[in-house]
Amino acid sequence: MKVLVTGATGHVGRHVVTQLAEAGHEVRAMTRTPATATFPAGVEVVRGDLLAPESVPVDGVERMYLFPEPRTATDVVALAKAAGVTRIVTLSSGAVTGGFDTDFQLPVEQAVEASGLEYTHIRPGDFASNTERLWGPMVRAERVVRYAQPDAPSLAIHDGxxxxxxxAALTEDGHTGRWYDLTGPELLTRREQVAAIGAALGEEVPFEEVSADEARAILERQGGWAAENAGFLLGFEDYSAGGTSFDDVDWSSALVPLPTVPEVLGRPARTYAQWARDNVDAFR
Incomplete structure (x- = not known):
């Protein structure tokens, strides 16, 4: 069985490639920059871009891990089906379960379901890796995190x-037609997450509280993903691009650890502290 992994160098995709390869499966890893990709021996690395469906290498593939690109999802799924792909596992978002008609994940889920192929949707909430994209530049440069709302809670999940x-959904039976909402195993505040990063580094990393406006300005100066998502992450926008207030959310009832990871994998979900130890070099 050959599995195509799109978005293979992403925070989740690289783990999908590695775990499939370590389990002995034949893996084709698609990336826009194959020359810089580093994967286990035996992985077939190919160039492809979801924005150019004709470049997606679906020939000879039986199953596919699909990164969410809504603009071309219908065409990519159609090409995969015509090539003989029988099962697609999509990376989606917990926002879909929450009832948000997102422009990002929902169209991809709809395209896959309409194809008639076997499918599973993976819907994580807060990615632990987002904290590296937010705070990594500050920690690396100054060993400090300047951010808003230190007591805001998170159920960040390990990308692995x-x-x-x-x-599991790609390689096992029993997952077809299901969607899996995923969280980490414990509720931590942002201040506690920063403390876990410091513990992994073996150094103190203070959390310096700033206003939401100041935090947004800091992220905008950083650029990249942090700047692009600053408005949403700090409560200036919701999934519909409208206004929302952090204080209007009843976090005590909205954030509850879900048992999905242990139910699917037969082991506990990994903690944020474990994620920080596994990714400590990103903060050095």
């Missing part, structure tokens, strides 16, 4: 656990 659920 997201990937492990996706791999």
């Amino acid at each position: 656990d997201i990937a492990a659920v996706a791999v």
Whole structure:
């Protein structure tokens, strides 16, 4: 069985590739920059871009892990079906379960379901890796995190656990037609997450509280993903691009650890502290 992994160098995709390869499966890893990709021996690395469906290498593939690109999802899925792909596992978002008609994940889920192929949707909430994209530049440069709302809670999930659920859905029976909402195993505040990063580094990393406006300005200066998502992450926008207030959310009832990871994998979900130890080099 050959599995195509799109978005193979992403935070989750690279784990999907590695876990499939380590389990002995034949893997084709698709990336826009194959020359810089580093994967286990035996992985077939190919160039492809979801924005150019004709470049997606679906020939000879039986199953596919699909990164969410809504603009071309219908065409990519149609090409996969015509090539003989029988099962697609999509990386989606917990926002879909929450009832948000997102422009990002929902169209991809709809395209896959309409194809008639076997499918599973993976819907993680807060990615632990997002904290590296938010705070990594500050920690690396100054060993400090300047951010808003230090007591805001998170159920951040280890990217490797997201990937492990996706791999199970790709390679095992019993997951077809299901969607899996994923969270980490414990509720931590942002201040506690920063403390876990410091513990992994073996150094103190203070959390310096700033206003939401100041935090947004900091992220915008950083650029990249942090700047693009600053408005949503800090409560200036919701999934419909409208206004929302952090204080209007009843976090005590909205954030509850879900048992999905242990139910699917037969082991506990990994903690944020474990994620920080596994990714400590990103903060050095």
